[in-house]
Amino acid sequence: xxxxxxxxxxxxxxxxxxxxxxxxxxxxxxxxFWYRQQPGQSLTLIATANQGSEATYESGFVIDKFxxxxxxxxxxxxxxxxxxxEDSSIYLCSGGHTKxxxxxxxxxxxxxx
Amino acid sequence: SQQGEExxxxxxxxxxxxxxxxxxxxxxxxxxxxxxxxxxxxLVHLILIRSNEREKHSGRLRVTLDxxxxxxxLLITASRAADTASYFCATAGANSKLTFxxxxxxxxxx
Numbered sequence: 001x002x003x004x005x006x007x008x009x010x011x012x013x014x015x016x017x018x019x020x021x022x023x024x025x026x027x028x029x030x031x032x033f034w035y036r037q038q039p040g041q042s043l044t045l046i047a048t049a050n051q052g053s054e055a056t057y058e059s060g061f062v063i064d065k066f067x068x069x070x071x072x073x074x075x076x077x078x079x080x081x082x083x084x085x086e087d088s089s090i091y092l093c094s095g096g097h098t099k100x101x102x103x104x105x106x107x108x109x110x111x112x113x
Numbered sequence: 114s115q116q117g118e119e120x121x122x123x124x125x126x127x128x129x130x131x132x133x134x135x136x137x138x139x140x141x142x143x144x145x146x147x148x149x150x151x152x153x154x155x156l157v158h159l160i161l162i163r164s165n166e167r168e169k170h171s172g173r174l175r176v177t178l179d180x181x182x183x184x185x186x187l188l189i190t191a192s193r194a195a196d197t198a199s200y201f202c203a204t205a206g207a208n209s210k211l212t213f214x215x216x217x218x219x220x221x222x223x
Contacts, residue, residue, distance in 0.1 A: 004155075033210070033211075041215070042201060042213045042214060042215045042216050043156075043201070043203075043211075043213040044213075045210055045211070045212070048210070092155060092156065094156075094211075100143070100144055100161060100163075100205065101146075101158065101161060102158070102211060103158060104148075104155045104156040104157075104158070105155055106154055106155035107154060107155045
């Protein structure tokens with residue numbers, strides 16, 4: 001298994017600002033992903049974080065809005081840029097040693113005013 | 114687009130009863146997974162069933178998979194108040210990416 005932590009756990013931000021969320025895994029994982037969960041909704045995959053290269057984004061998500069870094073096999077960051085109230089969500093990272101099983105972080109609850 | 118669709122959307126049962134949740138999906142899969150989420154927190158992985166498996170058990174959990182009907186069910190036996198949570202099914206294709214359903218809200222009354 002893998003234990004995943006995220007920082008911050010929650011934040012309240014002003015419109016137009018940016019927030020960087022950190023995801024730390026206690027062991028090296030092959031794959032890391034970032035998800036968004038809007039209020040009362042399911043999880044939507046934002047992107048696959050690739051170690052040492054640009055992230056792979058899903059339809060509807062772009063690098064300018066959600067830049068992602070993954071400098072090594074245990075760490076990744078997601079930045080939510082130029083935030084608006086519509087970005088208020090829980091953001092979760094996940095990671096796994098195999099392609100079958102992913103372990104999720106506790107999430108970052110973001111509120112944009 | 115959503116791959117998994119769970120039903121019912123909400124389920125309320127008495128402690129000690131069994132809870133059955135269903136998930137349907139549209140395209141072929143490598144495996145199907147069930148997760149639990151407590152009150153807006155992170156997801157906890159419950160169980161994974163591969164496309165060549167039909168049934169799997171883990172403690173009080175039993176999951177079935179019918180690939181011909183593209184459906185799965187999660188049974189929680191002898192439910193407890195602590196089982197109150199949202200439950201999501203997620204399908205994994207060849208690219209390992211998970212696609213989540215909308216979730217089922219389970220309330221277990223003490």
